[in-house]
Each structure stands twice: as structure tokens, then as C-alpha cells.
Amino acid sequence: MSAEPTTKSLVCPVDHGGGTAQPTERRAVPATRFSTRTMTSEVLRRGFGREDGMVARLEGHDFARWRIGQRRWVSIQHPDDIDHVLHKHRENYPKSPDYEPLRGVLGLSLFTDDDPSWSRHRKMLNPKFQKRHVDALLPLMVGTVLEFRETLDNLPDGSEVEMVGLMTDLTLEVAGHSLFSQSFRGYFGDDTAELITEGLRKGTWLSRIFFLVDPPRWMSSAVWKVMHSRKIPTPPPFNRFQKVARVIDGAADKVLRERLAHPSDSPDLLNLLLEVADDDGPLTPDRTRAEAISFMLTGYETTANAMCWLWYLLALNPDARQRMLDEIDSVLQGRVVTLEDVPKLQWTTACLEESMRIFPPVWMITREAVEDDVIGGHPVKAGETVAIVIEHVHRDPRFWPDPGRFDPSRFLPGADRDRPRSSYLPFGGGKRICIGRNFALLEAVMLTATLSQNHVFDLVPGHQVEAETTFTLRPRQGIQMIARRRDQ
Numbered sequence: 001m002s003a004e005p006t007t008k009s010l011v012c013p014v015d016h017g018g019g020t021a022q023p024t025e026r027r028a029v030p031a032t033r034f035s036t037r038t039m040t041s042e043v044l045r046r047g048f049g050r051e052d053g054m055v056a057r058l059e060g061h062d063f064a065r066w067r068i069g070q071r072r073w074v075s076i077q078h079p080d081d082i083d084h085v086l087h088k089h090r091e092n093y094p095k096s097p098d099y100e101p102l103r104g105v106l107g108l109s110l111f112t113d114d115d116p117s118w119s120r121h122r123k124m125l126n127p128k129f130q131k132r133h134v135d136a137l138l139p140l141m142v143g144t145v146l147e148f149r150e151t152l153d154n155l156p157d158g159s160e161v162e163m164v165g166l167m168t169d170l171t172l173e174v175a176g177h178s179l180f181s182q183s184f185r186g187y188f189g190d191d192t193a194e195l196i197t198e199g200l201r202k203g204t205w206l207s208r209i210f211f212l213v214d215p216p217r218w219m220s221s222a223v224w225k226v227m228h229s230r231k232i233p234t235p236p237p238f239n240r241f242q243k244v245a246r247v248i249d250g251a252a253d254k255v256l257r258e259r260l261a262h263p264s265d266s267p268d269l270l271n272l273l274l275e276v277a278d279d280d281g282p283l284t285p286d287r288t289r290a291e292a293i294s295f296m297l298t299g300y301e302t303t304a305n306a307m308c309w310l311w312y313l314l315a316l317n318p319d320a321r322q323r324m325l326d327e328i329d330s331v332l333q334g335r336v337v338t339l340e341d342v343p344k345l346q347w348t349t350a351c352l353e354e355s356m357r358i359f360p361p362v363w364m365i366t367r368e369a370v371e372d373d374v375i376g377g378h379p380v381k382a383g384e385t386v387a388i389v390i391e392h393v394h395r396d397p398r399f400w401p402d403p404g405r406f407d408p409s410r411f412l413p414g415a416d417r418d419r420p421r422s423s424y425l426p427f428g429g430g431k432r433i434c435i436g437r438n439f440a441l442l443e444a445v446m447l448t449a450t451l452s453q454n455h456v457f458d459l460v461p462g463h464q465v466e467a468e469t470t471f472t473l474r475p476r477q478g479i480q481m482i483a484r485r486r487d488q
């Protein structure tokens with residue numbers, strides 16, 4: 001259980017001193033100030049650079065500030081300060097303009113909306129993501145995963161597989177079935193994973209330019225709208241990004257039109273969206289479409305990454321993996337997983353949670369201060385962007401002793417008694433916490449248990465895995481693994 005992942009991304013560049021958790025301790029240190037020149041050149045040369053660039057510099061600093069162009073940034077890492085921003089003074093910290101690119105792609109939906117419209121829609125949609133509704137989606141998910149497992153069963157024992165592609169296909173299918181009771185395979189094509197990877201890379205590249213130039217909101221919004229437009233063609237490389245957006249839009253449009261023409265009584269999320277209403281009426285058709293696209297996009301890529309990192313860390317930690325396989329065998333006894341089994345898969349769930357600690361699929365969130373404020377004794381001015389690098393929070397040795405070690409027992413029931421709530425944020429926190437977290441956890445545990453019944457995945461010897469920060473944290477060159485059949 002103690003093997004250290006080989007990727008250098010897990011070696012924290014900062015000496016935090018010691019490895020003992022002291023949850024209530026605050027470091028009485030002044031704010032760290034980074035020069036504009038240093039941070040600008042980091043972004044120019046290396047992008048956001050989680051290993052050796054701008055983001056890496058922030059690790060280990062409870063409060064840092066810097067400026068790029070006209071834009072002023074602060075980053076916070078202490079859970080008390082994160083609590084301040086995400087919970088106690090959350091009204092002062094709406095999402096920052098960095099979510100603008102996503103608005104171009106996702107449209108105006110929960111993920112990209114702001115108050116008061118956000119509050120109204122979140123209130124309408126929250127009940128639909130309660131456990132009983134999400135649980136009802138399990139049968140829609142399981143069938144897809146069993147089908148996928150059969151494909152793996154038909155491969156020769158010891159076949160090489162590329163996990164990012166496989167998990168992307170699989171979570172896209174699960175999203176298609178649980179959102180729309182439909183397969184998306186017909187809409188996308190064999191190059192889906194590559195298209196999405198490229199779309200994310202180009203999107204991140206574009207947002208890096210915006211980050212440096214810092215145009216007014218209306219201008220960036222207009223550019224992203226053009227990127228996303230179906231009518232205005234754009235030159236390479238933007239046309240690739242546009243293609244991804246078009247495919248997704250087209251699929252969602254078609255599915256929605258079909259559902260409106262032929263209503264069904266499926267418990268899928270689309271029907272839940274069509275049902276919701278408050279005193280001001282139901283969701284508009286545009287909003288229904290945007291929410292559906294947003295659930296699909298925010299849901300499947302994050303879950304695919306979570307799964308990839310889990311398989312990777314399990315391969316590096318065979319003791320933890322064996323304990324997980326024993327648990328799955330003993331709980332399921334060779335049966336198909338049911339809702340009653342899920343709470344019994346405690347070690348499996350803990351492996352997933354520990355994996356999202358080490359490699360959080362969403363690695364950073366940002367907010368913008370509306371009014372002047374003080375965070376942890378440090379003044380923050382209206383208009384400043386507050387960055388929370390989730391990955392750094394998850395590797396802070398004050399709260400996570402020996403943070404580079406994969407140790408799922410951190411997440412067994414009772415183990416987190418002394419941990420501050422904002423020391424673990426794979427799904428964010430406060431009022432903007434991920435609405436799909438129950439869905440994602442259910443899907444990931446079911447998927448892990450179902451695939452592990454028949455296979456274990458080992459790393460191809462010599463294959464180096466490196467993490468890349470696009471909007472999500474993904475394996476840069478994919479993860480080459482060997483699918484070995486299990487004899488039960």
C-alpha cells in the first residue's frame with residue numbers, strides 16, 4: 001500500500017517540514033509576493049505549469065499575491081481561509097471571469113451562471129440530484145458498464161489498453177444512458193477521446209492568452225461565442241475546438257427534439273430536467289438544453305479522469321488493490337453490483353477518494369472578490385481573483401501526513417474526525433459544490449467494482465505517466481496498461 005507513484009508530479013517541490021498533521025495550527029507568515037515579471041514569464045513560457053511554472057510556485061504558501069497585466073491575483077491554501085471564501089463570506093466571492101470560456105461552450109447553465117439566476121435554478125435542480133433520484137439511475141449505468149466489460153472479456157488476456165481513451169468512451173456512454181437513455185456512440189465516432197483532448201488543450205491554450213491579455217468580459221465572451229458558433233467558421237487551431245462544441249451541441253439538440261416529440265417515462269436526467277418547475281414556471285427550452293449539455297460535459301470527463309488516476313494508483317499500490325479486490329469479491333460474490341452493495345464497498349470507495357485527493361480531476365477553482373475584504377489577516381481588494389489550487393490543499397502535510405503516499409485508510413469511516421472540512425475539495429465546497437457528486441461517486445464505485453470483478457490493470461513497464469493541467473487534471477500521454485484476466 002505504500003509504493004510511491006513514479007511520476008515526479010507527486011514530489012512536492014516545497015519543504016513543508018515534518019509530516020505530522022496539526023490541524024489547528026496557522027502559519028504566522030506574511031503574504032508571499034511574486035513579481036509580475038516572474039509570473040508573467042512563467043505563464044508565457046510554461047502555461048499554468050503545475051510542476052515547474054506559475055502554479056507550482058504557489059504550493060506551500062498560505063497566502064500569495066501577484067499581478068499579471070492589470071489583473072491582481074491572490075492564492076489561498078489554508079482550509080480556514082478557504083472556508084472564509086467558499087462558506088462564511090461566499091456572497092462576496094462569485095465565480096471569476098475564468099469561467100467565461102466555459103460559458104462559451106456550456107452556455108448559461110448552473111456551472112456558468114451567477115446570482116440571482118443561479119440561485120433560482122440551483123434551488124429547482126437540487127432535489128433532482130438527491131440520493132433517491134440518483135440511485136434510480138444505477139440500472140441505466142450498470143447495463144452500459146456490463147456491455148463494456150464484455151468487450152474487455154473478449155480481448156486476449158494481457159492485452160494492452162490505453163485507459164484515457166477507454167474511460168472516456170465508457171463514461172461518455174454512461175452519461176448518454178443516464179442523462180438521455182441514449183448511446184452517444186452514433187453521434188461521436190471513434191476519435192471522440194482525441195477530439196476532446198484536443199478541444200481541452202486548445203481551450204486551455206486560448207484561456208492562457210486571455211489570462212495574459214485580460215480583455216474586458218464582454219470581449220472574451222464574444223470571442224468564445226464565435227468559437228462556439230456553428231455558423232462562423234474559424235481558422236486552425238480554433239476550428240478543432242469548434243468541432244467538439246458542434247458535435248456536442250448537435251447531439252444534445254437532436255436528443256432533446258426527439259424526447260419532446262416522443263416523451264418517455266425513463267428515470268433519466270433529461271426527464272428530471274423537463275419536470276422541474278417553480279412559481280416562475282419550468283426551465284426554458286434553451287436552459288434545459290444548456291443544463292443537459294453542462295451535466296454531460298462537467299460529468300463525464302471529470303469522472304473519466306478520476307477513473308484513470310484510480311487505475312494508475314492501484315497498479316502502483318498492489319496491497320491496496322488486493323484488499324479492494326477481496327472486498328469486491330466478498331461483497332458481490334460474483335453478482336452484478338446493486339444499490340445495496342455500494343455502501344458495503346468501503347475500501348473501494350476509500351481508494352477512489354484517496355485517488356481524487358492525490359489527483360483531483362478539477363485541480364483549481366477561482367473566485368473574484370466583489371468588495372474589499374480581509375482573508376486570514378491579509379487585505380483583499382474588490383476585483384482581485386482568488387485562486388484555490390485544490391491539488392496543493394490536498395497535499396498539505398499539516399492535514400495530510402505523508403501526502404505523497406496512497407493511503408485509502410485516510411477515508412475509512414471515522415478517520416477524518418480531525419480534518420477541517422475545506423482540506424478536501426474534489427467537488428469544490430460551499431454553495432457552488434458539485435451538484436453531481438452523488439452521481440459521480442455512485443458511477444465510479446459501480447464501475448470500479450464491475451470491471452475489477454474480471455480484470456486487474458497493470459502499468460506497461462517503462463511507460464511514464466505525467467499529469468497535464470487543462471481545465472481538468474489529465475494524464476498527458478494517456479496511461480498504457482495491461483488488462484489481466486482474474487481467476488476467481
Ligand code: HEM
Pocket residue numbers: 095110111112122294295296298299300302303306360361362365366425426427428429431432433434435436437439440
Ligand atoms: C469525479 C467527477 C466530478 C468531479 C471531480 C467534479 C468536480 C466539480 C467541482 C470541483 C465543482 C465546483 C467548481 C467551482 O466551485 O468552481 C463542480 C461543479 C459542478 N459539477 Fe461536478 N464534478 C464531477 C462530476 C460531476 C457530474 C457527474 C455532474 C453532473 C451530472 C457534475 C455537474 C456539476 C455542475 C452542474 C457543477 C456546477 C454547480 C454549481 O455551480 O451550482 N459534476 N464539479
